[in-house]
Amino acid sequence: MxxxxxxxxxxxxxxxxxxxxxxxxxxxxxxxxxxxxxxxxxxxxxxxxxxxxxxxxxxxxxxxxxxxxxxxxxxxxxxxxxxxxxxxxxxxxxxxxxxxxxxxxxxxxxxxxxxxxxxxxxxxxxxxxxxxxxxxxxxxxxxxxxxxxxxxxxxxxxxxxxxxxxxxxxxxxxxxxxxxxxxxxxxxxxxxxxxxxxxxxxxxxxxxxxxxxxxxxxxxxxxxxxxxxxxxxxxxxxxxxxxxxxxxxxxxxxxxxxxxxxxxxxxxxxxDTVPTGVQLTDVISPIPLWNVTDPSPTITMLLEDHTGGTGNITLEFVGNSSSTGGKYSAAWYTFNATDRLNNLYLDAAAGVKSLSFVIDGKLENQNGLGFPIQDAFLFSKTSCQVGFLSGRIDVAVRNGVNPTRVFLQEITTDSVERTVVTEVDISPPSVPVAANSAYSLWSTMMN
Missing domain, CATH: 1.10.520.10 (Peroxidase; domain 1)
Known part of the structure; x- marks a missing residue:
């Protein structure tokens, strides 16, 4: 995206x-x-x-x-x-x-x-x-x-x-x-x-x-x-x-x-003239949901959780964008358009597995695939402890996932301004620390 x-x-x-x-x-x-x-x-x-x-x-x-x-x-x-x-x-x-x-x-x-x-x-x-x-x-x-x-x-x-x-x-x-x-x-x-x-x-x-x-x-x-x-x-x-x-x-x-x-x-x-060995992507085109023809569609977001349950939320319009001299336009919708602090709260145990959308009565779900959501690893914002020069970073890991490795990515630049992505491993906790009934915390200190 x-x-x-x-x-x-x-x-x-x-x-x-x-x-x-x-x-x-x-x-x-x-x-x-x-x-x-x-x-x-x-x-x-x-x-x-x-x-x-x-x-x-x-x-x-x-x-x-x-x-x-x-x-x-x-x-x-x-x-x-x-x-x-x-x-x-x-x-x-x-x-x-x-x-x-x-x-x-x-x-x-x-x-x-x-x-x-x-x-x-x-x-x-x-x-x-x-x-x-x-x-x-x-x-x-x-x-x-x-x-x-x-x-x-x-x-x-x-x-x-x-x-x-x-x-x-x-x-x-x-x-x-x-x-x-x-x-x-x-x-x-x-x-x-x-x-x-x-x-x-x-x-x-x-x-x-x-x-x-x-x-x-x-x-x-x-x-x-x-x-x-x-x-x-x-x-x-x-x-x-x-x-x-x-x-x-x-x-x-x-x-x-x-x-x-x-x-x-x-x-x-x-x-597209680049050094040998550089592999460019396919031409980047606007994804279908961005190809807007109805100026005010009704959009509902459908949620599927890990237990087979479903939910739905009507999305609110927040603005239009355009590109290519106006050739393409997009209408943007969200669930908290009028109050950015009004977060969407989900049951931790059920979680969320995938999303689909209904736009003016038409289901958009990638031919049944939906739009997968990753909730096995989450940044635990409420439990992290961050100071001026250091802090503890907590990652909530869904119980039952049993990962072989959990790591953070730190994005920096090198001496000639190229992007460098450094991986920081988080060791498994010696004693499980429960975040709630569905997640346990993995922690690391960062300086």
Missing amino acids: HSESARFDQQGFNTNPILTSALNPCDSFLGGGNTGRSNAADWIRTAYHDMATHNSTDGTGGLDASIRFGVEQARPEDVGDGFNNTMEFVTLSLVPDYLPYLSMADSLALLAVLAIENCGGPEIAFRGGRIDAGVPNAPGVPQPQDDLDSHIASFARQGFTQTEMIGLVACGHTFGGVQHSFFPDIVNVLNDPNDTGDVAHFDTTFVTFDNNIATEYISGTTQNPLVVGFNDTTNSDKRIFGSDGNTTMQSFANSPAIFASTCADLFARML
């Missing part, structure tokens, strides 16, 4: 307010308004630069969050503060909420998806399972001053053909632009109060996904600084876009649908 939540709870209830505000509106920027910059452009650029170290021959590099290392950000190919800005959203907003289920690399991919989908772009197939790098990757991001042959070779190393190179550059450059302070040999000071960051944009709709990057290029009205810049040496977009006689860009200009579908495919491939 954590991956689905991160992927599809983008706007509204149960969302991360920092991420929600970061793209609402799409010209929002961490550094303030009227700068000419946007979080969306930073997030997409960061994902590409992190991926662009990939070597399809030896399998090294790829989208693995190595861009977080100062060594990479200090390279001329990674100039600018957008990478560090993006990592702030990752480390302050995504990783703490979804640790350990979402890596930093997954988070970078997800931010790019959120930016594209919520700022006018197509739905991007998103997979999880990326692994964070422990060391910086080798250099390899193409630069504006590189010649065409170098660009073709660089994208080929990453796994893209010449035509795909044209597409990926056009897709990425529907957002953002080039900033004077980081590229003074490409952009002059603009003296524009609505663009205090002196950012020369790739097209006139630089915070919205559309095919204007192509229509303006083909019509000859583009102000793209990498096409009509004063320094022809750095006009890399001009060389790339024209490398096939403008055939690809003409097709994009002629058809917004072709541009969108091409970008959806290329962005997904970009985000």
Whole structure:
């Protein structure tokens, strides 16, 4: 559920307010308004630069969050503060909420998806399972001053053909632009109060996904600084876009649908470019219960216990969430919507074995499987004794389970910020300590 939540709870209830505000509106920027910059452009650029170290021959590099290392950000190919800005959203907003289920690399991919989908772009197939790098990757991001042959070779190393190179550059450059302070040999000071960051944009709709990057290029009205810049040496977009006689860009200009579908495919491939040995998940899709069509359904939660008994509770509406530019929506229900302290109390001996739901009269129980609930091991909140620097942690173990091992998982990070899950074993009690008639306590001291 954590991956689905991160992927599809983008706007509204149960969302991360920092991420929600970061793209609402799409010209929002961490550094303030009227700068000419946007979080969306930073997030997409960061994902590409992190991926662009990939070597399809030896399998090294790829989208693995190595861009977080100062060594990479200090390279001329990674100039600018957008990478560090993006990592702030990752480390302050995504990783703490979804640790350990979402890596930093997954988070970078997800931010790019959120930016594209919520700022006018197509739905991007998103997979999880990326692994964070422990060391910086080798250099390899193409630069504006590189010649065409170098660009073709660089994208080929990453796994893209010449035509795909044209597409990926056009897709990425529907957002953002080039900033004077980081590229003074490409952009002059603009003296524009609505663009205090002196950012020369790739097209006139630089915070919205559309095919204007192509229509303006083909019509000859583009102000793209990498096409009509004063320094022809750095006009890399001009060389790339024209490398096939403008055939690809003409097709994009002629058809917004072709541009969108091409970008959806290329962005997904970009985000799925990972080091050899990394196994990504299947595409994460909204689970059926999230596919809401009735704005106010009646929902009853059915409980089955270990004795064969059943119970039911009518759930209360608490809010709506949406994602993918409003394509998907979800209505959230709970049993304590009006009073969060009104907990649901169950008989300990009977416990709870599984849940099912009745939605507007239709039973949802996974074809008879139900939604299993694990109640063999529970955190015994009422009996734990926690001090300032230490404490006793109690785990209630259901009588009759007879586990071979009981352990806690402590989630920390290592010296390079990768998630580390440490297991702490809890020894069986020498004398059973009854929590109640159904559970016994296993305890350990934590410092």
